[in-house]
Amino acid sequence: MARTVLSCQTPSTVAQQLSELLQCFPSAAIGGIQWKTLLSKYEERYSTRLDIFGLGHTSPLAATTTLLWDVLRLVDSEDGDNPIVAVEDSVVLVPKPGSAASWPSLYKVLCSVLREHGTVQEEGGQQSILVSQLKPLLQRYWHSTFDEGSLGYLTEEGSAVKMKKMKHLLQALLRWRTQRLDWQSCGGRHSRDMDEALAPELELLPSKRHNDLLLRFAGSVPQEKPWTALGQVLPYQGEEDEAGEALSPEVSTVASTTSSAVQEELAALRAENEKLRHRNSALEKSVRDQDSVPEAQLPENLFDNPYEPPPQVWHGGWSAASSPTASTVAHSTFSGSDGTPLGSGCVTPVQLAPVGQAITLVPMGWFAMGDRGLIPCGLVQQARAVFEQHTAIPNWFMQQ
Incomplete structure (x- = not known):
């Protein structure tokens, strides 16, 4: 008969061993197991008796909350000497080979693999995948050390069960999922991550073309996650807090406030x-x-002759632009001392354009320089005789 001795290990070592042992129970991810069952399997595996009082704990309930604080999900604490303990949902959703309690993470990966790599194996059938094709895919997407032949678990009573084939593992996963949903329907705890992982329903059925089993969704293919247009997950209506109570309306409306x-x-x-x-x-x-706005239109031949002034200047013609009192021009031709003909005369200003735009001809006189700079003799007398004979100044332009 083996001798049982008191455990002399440190509290940290005992806590790690209890945590690993608790995760060997698939029920630790469902409704939990009793503390007495966990304690019995601990003493059986490590061949020692766990003295919780020697570790400084006053009761089994105090020992569980202290030693398993990092993974503990306390299901029932009414019986302080035999509480029901389980593993937190956030822990079991992390892949961990050798831990039967992490079956929800394996189930979730199976659903993703079926969505990505499933094909229609039967005529008119649904998207499915052969069981023989799952192992390399699970090694790729779940864990690189996955091997269905090395998996085993402990029942709620503490009995060890060894798995040999992939179909045994899949059958156990389907059974554990059903147990979890039944436990939740009877008042068990809900959590959004766990419910999303277990929402799709899988089923096993024999293949008609191959000597193998097919894994497929039971019903229509569900979506991965209910994402909103802004990339946020829709709030879970049935979410509860760690104590199993419903969340307050303030917490449940955080997402709606953000959306507003x-x-x-x-x-x-x-x-x-x-x-x-x-x-x-x-x-x-x-x-x-x-x-x-229409543009001003100019005559086509306005600038044909570059020597002509603009039409608005000469508008009305020469006759209309001329002053009614035209100037009289007197001129004479004479020769100088050297016989060169000289022009001498006086021209009064003549208005050649309308008033305001007149061009005035300035009177000019040309006289010889030097000894011929004097006014020719008889010029004044001749002009005087002309003015005396006429009452009005003659218009020399009309005479010409």
């Missing part, structure tokens, strides 16, 4: 875009109005 803030921001952006749109429309209308 986003909607308000979108409404402000839409209003600003509408304002800019109206402003652009007004600018476009102003540009169109400017383009519609």
Whole structure:
């Protein structure tokens, strides 16, 4: 008969061993196991008796909450000497080879593998995958050391069960999923991550074309996650806190509050875009109005002759532009001492354009320089005789 001795290990070592042993129970991810069963399997595996009082604990309940604090999910604490303990959902959803309690993570990966790599194996059938194809896929997506032949677990009573084939593992996964859903329907704890992992239902059925089993979804293929348009997960309506109580309305409306803030921001952006749109429309209308103003049309032959002045200057002709009181021009021709003909005369200003735009001819006189700079003799007398004979100044332009 083996001798049982008191455990002399440190509390940290005992806590690690208890945690690893608890995760060998698939029920640790469902409704939990009794403390007495866990303690019995601990003493059987390590061939020693665990003295919780020697470790400084006053009761089994105090020992479990202290030694298993990092993985503990306390299911029932009414019996302080034999509480029901389980593993936290966040722990069992992490792949861990050798831990039967991590079966929810394996189930979740199976659903993802079926979505990504499943094919239609039967005519008119659903998307499915052969069981013989699962091992390399699970080694790739779940854990590189996965081997169904090395897996085993402990029942709620503490009996050891060894798995040999992939179909045995799949059958156990389907059974554990059903047990978890039944436990939740009877008042068990809900959690969003666990419910999303176990939401798809899988089934095993024999293949008609191959000597193998097919794994497929029971019903329509579910979606991976209910993502919103902004990439956020929709709030879970049945979520509860760690004590198993329903969350307060304030906590459950956090996502809706965030969504409302986003909607308000979108409404402000839409209003600003509408304002800019109206402003652009007004600018476009102003540009169109400017383009519609007719341009001044000029005569085609306005600049044909570069020596002609603009038409508005000579409008009305020479006769209309002339002054009614035309000037009288007197001129004479004479010769100088050297016989060179000299022109001498006086021209009064003549208005050749309308008033305001007149071009005045300045009177000019040409006289010889030097000894011929004097006024020719008889010029004044001749001009005087002309003025005395006529009452009005003659118009020399008309005479010519």
